[in-house]
Amino acid sequence: MHEPATYRVGDFDIAIVSDGHTQLDGGAVFGLVPRVMWEPIVGRENIDDQYRISLALNCMAVRRGDDVILIETGMGDKHGPQVREKIFPGDYGYLPQSLASAGIEFGAVTAVVNTHLHADHCGWNTVRRGDSVVPTFPNARYFIQAGEYEAATHPNERTKGTYFEENFRPLETAGQLELVDGEREILPGVHFIPAPGHTADHSIVVLQSRGETAICLGDLAHNAVQIERAPWIPAFDILPLVSLESKKRMAERAIRDNALLVCVHETVPGVGHLQETNGRRTFVRE
Numbered sequence: 001m002h003e004p005a006t007y008r009v010g011d012f013d014i015a016i017v018s019d020g021h022t023q024l025d026g027g028a029v030f031g032l033v034p035r036v037m038w039e040p041i042v043g044r045e046n047i048d049d050q051y052r053i054s055l056a057l058n059c060m061a062v063r064r065g066d067d068v069i070l071i072e073t074g075m076g077d078k079h080g081p082q083v084r085e086k087i088f089p090g091d092y093g094y095l096p097q098s099l100a101s102a103g104i105e106f107g108a109v110t111a112v113v114n115t116h117l118h119a120d121h122c123g124w125n126t127v128r129r130g131d132s133v134v135p136t137f138p139n140a141r142y143f144i145q146a147g148e149y150e151a152a153t154h155p156n157e158r159t160k161g162t163y164f165e166e167n168f169r170p171l172e173t174a175g176q177l178e179l180v181d182g183e184r185e186i187l188p189g190v191h192f193i194p195a196p197g198h199t200a201d202h203s204i205v206v207l208q209s210r211g212e213t214a215i216c217l218g219d220l221a222h223n224a225v226q227i228e229r230a231p232w233i234p235a236f237d238i239l240p241l242v243s244l245e246s247k248k249r250m251a252e253r254a255i256r257d258n259a260l261l262v263c264v265h266e267t268v269p270g271v272g273h274l275q276e277t278n279g280r281r282t283f284v285r286e
């Protein structure tokens with residue numbers, strides 16, 4: 001396991017921890033954008049024989065004083081072979097080791113934040129213990145948007161494939177669930193901000209300290225090029241035109257604040273800044 005990449009933003013110490021990666025259909029990741037346009041960007045050598053591309057499962061471990069905040073929890077280790085082979089193939093389940101290499105024990109985590117409840121963002125929220133599933137982080141409060149929790153616990157025919165109750169119901173049972181309604185500063189300097197489109201209540205996490213800003217993008221972009229090009233929107237998004245507006249809003253802010261951006265699915269660590277020169281936006285990796 002590699003040492004996690006680390007960054008300092010004001011009073012926050014940020015480590016990018018990783019659960020590994022999953023392989024998803026490239027056409028689904030790029031939506032309406034034809035393969036002739038995205039293939040040269042991804043690189044032919046990075047597309048497997050099933051036309052799948054690798055998506056990292058980056059998470060942010062943020063420390064400030066006694067606060068240890070984990071933003072996103074990857075895919076986890078609870079999937080059976082059916083899901084592992086057909087829906088979410090890949091090589092994952094490494095978040096515990098990655099946290100350990102960042103010097104973080106489960107019991108030290110004080111808060112967990114999920115941008116939304118798709119299976120690749122909240123898998124390590126919970127772990128199997130014998131016949132039951134319990135919160136992985138016994139001392140954490142878990143912050144989730146109320147609308148997202150409602151959507152995840154009442155999925156429809158299209159959305160049910162990626163909402164797994166075992167990733168979030170046990171938080172409610174254990175009394176560790178903190179539902180949030182819209183924009184809120186959930187901890188000092190930690191802002192949970194709606195950025196809808198991927199799901200109706202998908203939200204980003206904005207850290208602000210001493211005039212510096214970091215943003216966890218959630219699924220506003222799966223690949224760095226989707227940060228640069230607002231209309232490049234995945235087929236996964238429930239409300240693509242709403243995603244477009246959310247992404248444009250985030251990009252304006254990222255440029256204005258020179259924010260450190262964390263792209264959850266971009267090759268680890270997936271961290272960079274968005275710069276604009278002569279109207280052209282570029283994601284500059286750290």
Ligand SMILES: [Zn+2]
Nearest residue numbers: 118120121219
């Ligand atoms: Zn995702």
